[in-house]
Amino acid sequence: MSVVAPRGFKAAGAAIGIKGGGRLDAALVVADDVAAAAAAVFTQNKAPAAPVQLSRDHLAKTGNRVRAILLTSGNANAATGIEGLAAAEALSDYVARDVGCKGSEVLLCQTGLIGIPFPLTDAVSGLHRLVPQLERSAVAGTQAATAIMTTDTFAKEVVIEADGFVVGGMAKGAAMLAPDMATMLAVLTTDAAVSSEDLGRALHAAVGPSFNSLLVDGATSTNDTVIVMSSGTAGAVDHEAFTKALSAACLKLAEDMAFDAEGATKAVRITVTGASDDASAHQGARKVANSLLVKCSLNGEDPYWGRVLSEIATAGIDMDPLTTTISYGGIAVSRSGIAADHDAAAVAAHMAERWISIEIDLGLGAGRGAILTTDLGHGYIDENRTTS
Amino acid sequence: MSVVAPRGFKAAGAAIGIKGGGRLDAALVVADDVAAAAAAVFTQNKAPAAPVQLSRDHLAKTGNRVRAILLTSGNANAATGIEGLAAAEALSDYVARDVGCKGSEVLLCQTGLIGIPFPLTDAVSGLHRLVPQLERSAVAGTQAATAIMTTDTFAKEVVIEADGFVVGGMAKGAAMLAPDMATMLAVLTTDAAVSSEDLGRALHAAVGPSFNSLLVDGATSTNDTVIVMSSGTAGAVDHEAFTKALSAACLKLAEDMAFDAEGATKAVRITVTGASDDASAHQGARKVANSLLVKCSLNGEDPYWGRVLSEIATAGIDMDPLTTTISYGGIAVSRSGIAADHDAAAVAAHMAERWISIEIDLGLGAGRGAILTTDLGHGYIDENRTTS
Known part of the structure; x- marks a missing residue:
């Protein structure tokens, strides 16, 4: 209706x-x-x-x-x-x-x-x-x-x-x-x-x-x-x-x-928690969502947390790798700035879904924010190369 | 040496x-x-x-x-x-x-x-x-x-x-x-x-x-x-x-x-002049260079000035469409926020080159800045989809 x-x-x-x-x-x-x-x-x-x-x-x-x-x-x-x-x-x-x-x-x-x-x-x-x-x-x-x-x-x-x-x-x-x-x-x-x-x-x-x-x-x-x-x-x-x-x-x-974003194969929710305030959390989530490298890795279903860490560390917000945890679909793949032992098969299964969730806990405060985004693949480029 | x-x-x-x-x-x-x-x-x-x-x-x-x-x-x-x-x-x-x-x-x-x-x-x-x-x-x-x-x-x-x-x-x-x-x-x-x-x-x-x-x-x-x-x-x-x-x-x-940027087919110089100050010009050029839509159109050799105008108008700097001129390779394709008559064949020839130049004159002051960037094509995505 x-x-x-x-x-x-x-x-x-x-x-x-x-x-x-x-x-x-x-x-x-x-x-x-x-x-x-x-x-x-x-x-x-x-x-x-x-x-x-x-x-x-x-x-x-x-x-x-x-x-x-x-x-x-x-x-x-x-x-x-x-x-x-x-x-x-x-x-x-x-x-x-x-x-x-x-x-x-x-x-x-x-x-x-x-x-x-x-x-x-x-x-x-x-x-x-x-x-x-x-x-x-x-x-x-x-x-x-x-x-x-x-x-x-x-x-x-x-x-x-x-x-x-x-x-x-x-x-x-x-x-x-x-x-x-x-x-x-x-x-x-x-x-x-x-x-x-x-x-x-x-x-x-x-x-x-x-x-x-x-x-x-x-x-x-x-x-x-x-x-x-x-x-x-x-x-x-x-x-x-x-x-x-x-x-x-x-x-x-x-x-x-x-x-339904044009040319996208994934819908992605990026959530930042533990930030010093909500505005910082939002700014951090936005920086990760804007990253072409993160978006390409989502297209490839590759849980490449190193890029997520690198992006959140250049978001211009309070952060310390030592207090940061990065998860895909609720499964922590990086803690304290380095790789964390995890169930790789479970992460791979999550990456294969249409909706992907990346969670970043900065471990500093109570600020939280989320951004909805998509992957970046050939489809987006093919749609946008020319106006004809 | x-x-x-x-x-x-x-x-x-x-x-x-x-x-x-x-x-x-x-x-x-x-x-x-x-x-x-x-x-x-x-x-x-x-x-x-x-x-x-x-x-x-x-x-x-x-x-x-x-x-x-x-x-x-x-x-x-x-x-x-x-x-x-x-x-x-x-x-x-x-x-x-x-x-x-x-x-x-x-x-x-x-x-x-x-x-x-x-x-x-x-x-x-x-x-x-x-x-x-x-x-x-x-x-x-x-x-x-x-x-x-x-x-x-x-x-x-x-x-x-x-x-x-x-x-x-x-x-x-x-x-x-x-x-x-x-x-x-x-x-x-x-x-x-x-x-x-x-x-x-x-x-x-x-x-x-x-x-x-x-x-x-x-x-x-x-x-x-x-x-x-x-x-x-x-x-x-x-x-x-x-x-x-x-x-x-x-x-x-x-x-x-x-x-030589990986996956790129074009090297691009984006120059902003006539800004209220140099910092604004640089910020404007950076916003245009960051635009996936502009980068895709460069990949397609499409001089789509509407996207350039839209990006510079959301760069958070002083600008007025009525005083703005957008050129590709020195050829003005938009003046005062609307299409300008131009030699389309000459623009097409410029777009076919490896180095492309986009010039944005905001018509406000003496500020100027430039950014070097690339187009966005399949090659970039293929390089960055997975780490394997």
Whole structure:
């Protein structure tokens, strides 16, 4: 059911001619009747795409109220200058007219190649097919989640049933993974009645250990966007319970992204414990996850802890090899900076799994952090060598 | 001639049984008669290898005077604990006895796999073959430069003939590129009479735009070491002239490393100008050089400037797409954040070359910086998937 699992939302997916060949390339999520309270997190990229500029502007104008979100794939509308901004405004105006709301109540998410003019004329006629298809049904939800896929191999949807309310969501792509994908987008919905301020607080807490802890190639795209909308039909809820449900939804979508990352054969969780503080633990996990050498060894199913030790020792955080333990799948392979006796067959069996876990205990304090990442293999390079 | 080009030094290379199969795996550089003034720069890795710990300790004991440098390849002697340190001390003691100097006047550089006990017993008998082979000849210099090669495809040597003095050098490997290589090592020599303090100042200036601007995979190995020794036979020289010659020698060796980086098909110079200051320019160039997406597109000879723009816009430095120009081989392909008309055939011809240049002008200030890097292709992954 994804984004339409909570009451108060409809969705649709369609082929509007951006990609061509009848491929699904546009999704619409609409709040019933009135604009919903909303919050969003955007890329920190200093060259944000036109849809990011437009959505920021619209949220400021409406005081974070959103009636509809249009998502398109096949062209990022990034590095497209004034013409790109005009195309974004035109898209949101067309949707507003069809839905029957203000232009500023529409947000826009786009993904695809950077630096190519957006084919507005090709897209406009198809765009009008979206609103008539809006439904609250599992089919419509999956159709929308499918329409934002690019090189994803499965639609990424989530439903969290909490005590008295529901959080639903859909997402595409992890980080900048392939030329026709180029970004991560996520839309979350809830029937819990939450103010836009509280949505913002909860979203900020939820993206930290999920989307912001997902590191495939270290790139922060021009288009990354996460949006949450509240219809309020389920009434007021406990803020902590809501934050917990939203966090669970975001984590599930982030795990799906790691699992389905383009060209990857492994999804990997790198956990650092025993750091002097949480920030250090996160920084250490990020350094290991960024290491091409570690990622290559994961591709080869080789538990080469020496590289993990070398990376954590150059992460710019407090660490001492003598107090450090490195484990794969819970099995310690290095203690005190040197090799530790271990069950090599058990480690080999873990390395052969699709999900691999590397645990680094620095033995210094109570700080902990985790990063989701992938291996690095031929597939990633083949996807990214050329744009053609 | 490399390290023996300046008067006052002899060198040798030999197979001492670390790698096995009669492959060259040890080099020795020795100052004639007395210990030479020296300076060194070591890895910032918090888990430094045994040879790095030993060399730091020896330099402190002697007040930066060095008679001999032993370099071995095939085993990094890193993450090897107390036994590794004992092996390092034994190696330097054996060399000291053969050369006829104090143990503390010997430095040690090692490279290879991490976390494998060093095969001291295998190496000791062969070690004694080094001193009898010491010579001041082109053959001996090249033999030494060859003995530290691992997956390098050519010996990296340099000779800079300055006004009244000479700087020579040899090096291996760029960053952590392959499992049996795992580090970069460089030894430089000069006949200019320079105090160890002045050698240190000159070396610090020289490594910035050379070895410290060489970024292949972002890894700072456990073993990285650069050492410079002065025999003084050419007498006192102007400090600026010496720094200039030493910098030229280091840059030539760094360029050789980029050109010969394991698994790379392209050597790439990324130059950022117009930044608010030099540090920002360097940080921006480093961010672009670290980008897997940019590196993949270089492998595909695809001048995908959108990724370059996206990376420089997330480098954490002052930048504005509207003032930014991106060029490949001096040909502007993007201005003001959007595509610029250009001679596509000329850009394609540049992309087909072995050396590629990407120039980013931020249009803000006078800051400039450059990074040497490589593309990312199947070869890198194949070298690094497994240690076997």
